[in-house]
Amino acid sequence: MSRIEPVDSAEVHILVDNVTDSLSSVPAFVETEFAGLNRRRQDHWVLGGNCLCCAAHGLSCLITLRRGGETKTLLFDTGPEDRVFEQNVSRLGADLGPVEAIVLSHGHWDHGGAMLQALQMIRDRNGGKRVPYYAHPDMFRKRALKMANGTMRPVEDVPGIEALTDQGADVVNTTEAKSLFGGMAYVSGEIPRVTGFERGLPGQHRLTLDGKGWELDELTMDERFVAVNVKGKGLIVFTACSHAGVVNVLKHAKASFPDVPLYAVAGGLHLSGTNERIIPETVAGLRDFGLSVIAPGHCTGWRAITALVREFGEKILVPLAVGKRYSF
Template sequence: MQLVAASRIEIQVIVDNVLDMLSSAPRFVLREAQQLRHQGMKRTSGGALCCASHGLSLLVTAHGPAGPRSLLFDGGPVDMAMERNATRLGVDFAAIEAVVLSHGHWDHAGGLPQALAMMRAANGGRATPLYLHPGMFRERGMRQPDGGVLPMDFIPAPGEWAAMGATPIVTAEPQLALDGLFYVSGEIPRVTPYERGLPGQVGRDAEDAAWQADELLMDERFLAVRLAGQGLIIFSACSHAGVVNVLHAARAAFPEEAIFAVMGGFHLSGENEKIIPETVRDIGGFDLPLVIPAHCTGWRAVNALERALGERVVPAAVGKLFTLE
């Protein structure tokens, strides 16, 4: 597939695990306080600020030959975080023309119903294409130390998404969206020996069925855009496939393109802290000019990446706006 190049790409962080209004940032990043002032904040207060929440939602706008096109990549965990943050950041929901749910986990899907409602209210009721993988609808849970299972919230079925104002596109195949400016990957091949998914996850297809191991999360996909003169920007919301596997898959899909940046949750926290050394080493091998860790990456991995890659690492946070050109 041929990705159309964008002259500028803007990435608005709507939901993330952390707030950080004070740390220095490069010139291409506006922090939350700067964003809120642009939206009319006259006095700082708790009620004026955004909130952090365990999850991720990114609004990606690519400026192509026919003008800007905007896609929402995940919706965070809950309606409250989506509504509060997007409203304060001035998100133009009428301009959002497509949505991608990266994989079947509540911390990426829970805020999407609210986002779809805000899109309908802003765009006159127009349905929005929603890219879904057919494997994301089974019930999932996490195996507990006592052998039991703590279930996760369900992912709405395609018909339920349609009732919320989406046009579900349910496929495991790669897709191009919005004038060819966005690439939604197919399933991500697992090629590294150390990236093994989400340890302890189980799944089942019916309430009375036995729980089965479901650590690989084959429904996870990445998003890619192409920045003219720079290369690909890869978005990996949770990297259960392994962020190095994601980068290998992106390189295989676009062998003639340089990879300029990777952004998202790299899932190097919890049980996956043990693979931080191999992951940091192999990310370094891609020689990326920009690495933007977010969400589930974890502070130990962010620190390890910064020690290895220096100023090429620019962590995400709620309210940050990245403008790349």
């Protein structure tokens, strides 16, 4: 049975996000991109374009967990493509060498497009050791979006098992939940869909197994979340895109660990585009969890962020941005 053990602290470095924002004020547990540059380089840098990160449509989080004298590092998604990932890692001074596991949240290009590059960079730093890579079988299905005129718009595939294996990944391809690092982190299995309003990604289809046609795939059942349990706080849930619906995600996290309070949720809430219609129900649903931190980013959208800050206030609502570092 999968389990989750308390850790002393969790640090989350945002390597890729849709937004860059180093000027807005932040609470004490968050460091901006500029502040990080200043802390690392002190007086030995000049502010200019060549030191800045690039925002891109996607998400990548470097999660570092500490318990006693033990430190474990997890890469959760990579964003959409090699150049942005490599540039941001370099400019942030992020060390990928300690990464001991990679989790792809779901099979969409904006989360897995730079996976092969990430593996190369990790293995360049770790002495060539292979890296466990947690995936779901449906992530590797070919997908498309159905347009209003009935045509199919193909969606770029994420790297397949053979390519990942050749690049140094040991692929754990399963629908089941898994504990990582002796219980210090948890990767969910498939997320039950229990709310009436969270209906996935409208218009998404996938190629049938016989390759002869398309079938509806709006639920995106390959999506999983990562959770950690920080001592004295509770569960921090990382939800990359929330195609399952963030309320469904948090309900499943709470059901999986009923004795651990929910503390924070971070990631894309997918309340933009056609999903703007469910912003009121989502905001209402989030009230039930008593969260201390809501850190939305990526595909959440400004309308949803505005609604969330109106409901929960600036002490709870702390949006993501590339280069930000959260310390829990």
